[in-house]
Amino acid sequence: MTAMADIGASQAPDDLVELGRIVSAYGVRGWVKVQPHSAQGLVLRAAPVWWLAPPIPPASKLYSQPDLNPQLRAHKVKQVRPQGSTVVADLEHVGDRDIAESMRGFTVYVSRQYFPKAQADEFYWVDLVNCYVFSDARLVGVVDEVVDNGAHAILRVQRMQLEGDQTPSPEHQPQLLLDEKGRPQEILIPFVAAHVQHVDIATRRIETDWPLDL
Numbered sequence: 001m002t003a004m005a006d007i008g009a010s011q012a013p014d015d016l017v018e019l020g021r022i023v024s025a026y027g028v029r030g031w032v033k034v035q036p037h038s039a040q041g042l043v044l045r046a047a048p049v050w051w052l053a054p055p056i057p058p059a060s061k062l063y064s065q066p067d068l069n070p071q072l073r074a075h076k077v078k079q080v081r082p083q084g085s086t087v088v089a090d091l092e093h094v095g096d097r098d099i100a101e102s103m104r105g106f107t108v109y110v111s112r113q114y115f116p117k118a119q120a121d122e123f124y125w126v127d128l129v130n131c132y133v134f135s136d137a138r139l140v141g142v143v144d145e146v147v148d149n150g151a152h153a154i155l156r157v158q159r160m161q162l163e164g165d166q167t168p169s170p171e172h173q174p175q176l177l178l179d180e181k182g183r184p185q186e187i188l189i190p191f192v193a194a195h196v197q198h199v200d201i202a203t204r205r206i207e208t209d210w211p212l213d214l
Helices: 004-009 043-044 096-100
Strands: 016-026 031-036 049-053 075-081 086-091 107-111 132-135 138-148 153-161 186-190 196-200 207-208
Touching: 016 043, 016 086, 016 096, 016 207, 043 075, 049 086, 107 207, 132 153, 138 186
Parallel strands: 132 207
Antiparallel strands: 016 031, 016 107, 031 086, 049 075, 049 107, 075 086, 132 138, 138 153, 153 186, 196 207
């Protein structure tokens, strides 16, 4: 592993996962406040290094992959703790409130190697995104986002259809279903044991019995 003294200039690993964004400075000593993308801020608190990237204009496609962003920089996490629904941290190379405030909007990435191992019945939300959802062996759609309603996670699923073979593959690509305005049709499915019977991250497949208007 790259020495911490040199990590700010090192090449980004190819397993970075976007976990949140800096929303403001915190305190007077240059800490930053991060809003995690999910309730699973544990990963942010466990990782010894965060990779930060400044906001990129929506029209830019060149640096859509984090490891290609020349402005991506690693910061050793000196101290970190939860603060309500956010995470606050003292980062190497910051240490000043003005600098911390100037980093508002920066994206926070963490290497997958720092993810604590999930229990047998637990899943990282980032792993659920892009999984295909099936009901009675019929393709429902693909998970576009996982959100928290305060009680449990909810899968935001974009509806899809597949002609013939009901297993998506390179040869059988499903198509998004659009509404009358050309927007992807969506359905919300509670990610709870009562309605999600099986999750296979390796095959990107989720089985549910949630009532669907199919």
